[in-house]
Amino acid sequence: MELSNRTLGQWLEHWAETTPDKEYIVYSDRNLRFTWQQFNRRVDDMSKGLMAIGVKKGTHIGIWATNVPDWLTFLYAGAKIGAILVTVNTSYKQNELEFLVKDADIHTLCITEGVFDGSYVDMVYEMAPELRDSQRGFMNSKRFPKLKNVVYIGQEKYRGMYNTSEILLLGRNIDDRLLEEARKQVDCHDVVNMQYTSGTTGFPKGVMLTHHNIANNGYLTGEHMAFTADDKLCVCVPLFHCFGVVLATMNVLTHGCTQVMVERFDPLLVLASVHKERCTALYGVPTMFIAELNHPMFNMFDLTCLRTGIMAGSLCPVELMKQVCEKMYLQITSVYGLTESSPGMTQTRIDDPFEVRCETVGRDYEFTEVAVIDPETGELLPDGVQGEVCCRGYNVMKGYYNNPEATAEVIDRNGFLHSGDLGIRDANGNYRITGRIKDMIIRGGENIYPREIEEYLYHLEGIKDIQVAAVPSKKYGEEVGAFIILHEGAALTEEIVKDFCRGKIARHKIPKYVFFVDTFPMTGSGKIQKFKLKDLSLELLAAQGIVLE
Numbered sequence: 001m002e003l004s005n006r007t008l009g010q011w012l013e014h015w016a017e018t019t020p021d022k023e024y025i026v027y028s029d030r031n032l033r034f035t036w037q038q039f040n041r042r043v044d045d046m047s048k049g050l051m052a053i054g055v056k057k058g059t060h061i062g063i064w065a066t067n068v069p070d071w072l073t074f075l076y077a078g079a080k081i082g083a084i085l086v087t088v089n090t091s092y093k094q095n096e097l098e099f100l101v102k103d104a105d106i107h108t109l110c111i112t113e114g115v116f117d118g119s120y121v122d123m124v125y126e127m128a129p130e131l132r133d134s135q136r137g138f139m140n141s142k143r144f145p146k147l148k149n150v151v152y153i154g155q156e157k158y159r160g161m162y163n164t165s166e167i168l169l170l171g172r173n174i175d176d177r178l179l180e181e182a183r184k185q186v187d188c189h190d191v192v193n194m195q196y197t198s199g200t201t202g203f204p205k206g207v208m209l210t211h212h213n214i215a216n217n218g219y220l221t222g223e224h225m226a227f228t229a230d231d232k233l234c235v236c237v238p239l240f241h242c243f244g245v246v247l248a249t250m251n252v253l254t255h256g257c258t259q260v261m262v263e264r265f266d267p268l269l270v271l272a273s274v275h276k277e278r279c280t281a282l283y284g285v286p287t288m289f290i291a292e293l294n295h296p297m298f299n300m301f302d303l304t305c306l307r308t309g310i311m312a313g314s315l316c317p318v319e320l321m322k323q324v325c326e327k328m329y330l331q332i333t334s335v336y337g338l339t340e341s342s343p344g345m346t347q348t349r350i351d352d353p354f355e356v357r358c359e360t361v362g363r364d365y366e367f368t369e370v371a372v373i374d375p376e377t378g379e380l381l382p383d384g385v386q387g388e389v390c391c392r393g394y395n396v397m398k399g400y401y402n403n404p405e406a407t408a409e410v411i412d413r414n415g416f417l418h419s420g421d422l423g424i425r426d427a428n429g430n431y432r433i434t435g436r437i438k439d440m441i442i443r444g445g446e447n448i449y450p451r452e453i454e455e456y457l458y459h460l461e462g463i464k465d466i467q468v469a470a471v472p473s474k475k476y477g478e479e480v481g482a483f484i485i486l487h488e489g490a491a492l493t494e495e496i497v498k499d500f501c502r503g504k505i506a507r508h509k510i511p512k513y514v515f516f517v518d519t520f521p522m523t524g525s526g527k528i529q530k531f532k533l534k535d536l537s538l539e540l541l542a543a544q545g546i547v548l549e
Helices: 008-018 036-052 071-080 094-103 120-127 129-133 164-173 176-184 211-223 242-255 267-277 286-293 318-327 354-359 404-410 450-457 494-501 532-543
Strands: 023-027 032-035 060-064 084-087 108-111 149-152 191-197 205-210 232-235 258-261 281-284 308-311 331-333 335-337 344-347 368-373 387-393 417-425 431-436 441-443 446-448 463-473 477-486 513-516
Touching (some): 008 036, 008 071, 008 211, 008 242, 023 036, 036 071, 036 164, 036 176, 060 071, 060 094, 071 084, 071 176, 071 191, 094 120, 108 120, 120 129, 149 164, 191 242, 205 211, 211 242, 232 242, 232 267, 242 258, 267 281, 267 286, 281 286, 318 331, 318 354, 368 417, 404 417, 441 463, 441 477, 446 450, 450 463, 450 477, 450 494, 463 532, 477 532, 494 513, 513 532
Parallel strands (some): 023 258, 060 084, 060 108, 084 191, 232 258, 281 308, 477 513
Antiparallel strands (some): 023 032, 191 205, 335 344, 368 387, 441 446
């Protein structure tokens, strides 16, 4: 086992030459199938199309879409010419989109129609109204001067936007030799993907990940599950998240197997896809597996083809792990890490005893040094002693985009990336995550950062002070709770607070519970004890006779 220096484009070309007729991507619900060779050709055509609209090495391409067929086409097309794909959370609303487009210096934004209750097309027009009157490729936005192109992923036509067919058509004007020259300039240590995460405080930051980071992390993840080219992985986790784009698709890329894609998670479609395509592996956050197990049609599908997978994103309940193993025939593993570690830092192995796979997050990835460090002194701690879980190695991000100060806060002078999570290593080298130094809320696998919500709600008239913290949830693990101190004479209600958020921030960030309080729990020195707000929420809900959902 060793690390590879191949770029994403070189990996793709390797399989297109080695197993050209093997299926690479399958959409079972619409019987859409690409072989490795077919997909590689489409990627080359898309690469030339992007070059035709001014994309080159270092250009930032944003993608705002569910797991549509051309999501990965844009990833690899950009990768072959040295461009950087910036993933956009499909739940983002207006404010979040505009922040990311500006902060990430997006040059070309690729979008679909939208999901849930929002139109991406409408939000892009609201963000950059000049688009409606601009010639395609020549937009001049006052607020977003770096943004030059918007590409609609599909056949529909919108004013000022290219569509997929037009990009492919423009690519015919680019000589193959220009593409070859661009490919030669790409190095495995170049940044290829930026994913946005809030970190411990403040607004989202762009995590810069290289070909070397993510391809090798995907490869080792697959090795821990004994992946081979004969495997078929059902990908129902979102590609905008590191779970999807790295642990899933990079695993497939480096093992030459097949990925069966689900455009948007639906438990019935997942079960049907596994059954029809005879998938051998399945990923998901706990809530996804719960939805599949509890679906009324669960027993209609033959899942005996399954053998392994990953349950990650939040703590995995013991009873759920047992049911997944027994009813879905899965030797499930779990991965621990963060976007900044590409994301895998530790993983349980397929041949680990059930107790290890269920009760720990496994041991170090190869070529990665994981350590438990005293957050106060910076000293390495022995087994059995709680401290901050940190790592260093090939998987550590290149840094936060245009933010060296924030980078220096999480990567210390010894090269260790600090997770902000508390944990313990046992005598066998397996890690248990015991808590969080940072105040992040994990709701059904989605990371939610309180500071971002607090900053937004401070704009609501009547709020004097606010703290956002986790409230326990049976369904999602944690929900968002807002603890509010009002100005004297102000009169707000729970519904007013939620209405202020709707359509402005992602739905999963909107507080499930709103508590109006007089004070916050404080230390003797006047610091807010945020960890005590969880207990306070239980007291307040009990007093109101509310049962946790």
